Amino acid sequence: MDGKRDTALRGQTRTAAVVILVAMLAWMFGSWLGGRLGLPVRFAFLLDLACLAAMAWSAFVLIKVRRVRRNLEN
Numbered sequence: 635m636d637g638k639r640d641t642a643l644r645g646q647t648r649t650a651a652v653v654i655l656v657a658m659l660a661w662m663f664g665s666w667l668g669g670r671l672g673l674p675v676r677f678a679f680l681l682d683l684a685c686l687a688a689m690a691w692s693a694f695v696l697i698k699v700r701r702v703r704r705n706l707e708n
Contacts, residue, residue: 639706646699647695650691651692654692656688657685658685664678
């Protein structure tokens with residue numbers, strides 16, 4: 635694997651990992667804060683959808699990186 639491509643794949647993997655971490659922390663903190671403040675349930679659903687979208691994006695990025703690495707190894 636060449637250096638530029640390897641660096642790009644590592645960057646994509648790192649970005650996906652950071653998005654997963656931030657989404658999970660936002661989900662936990664947002665749920666806790668929403669319960670404390672007594673926010674309407676529609677805001678909880680909005681937060682859930684935003685965090686699920688971040689997780690789905692990260693999954694797609696990681697699957698893409700895995701496929702590229704697998705194709706380069708063969």
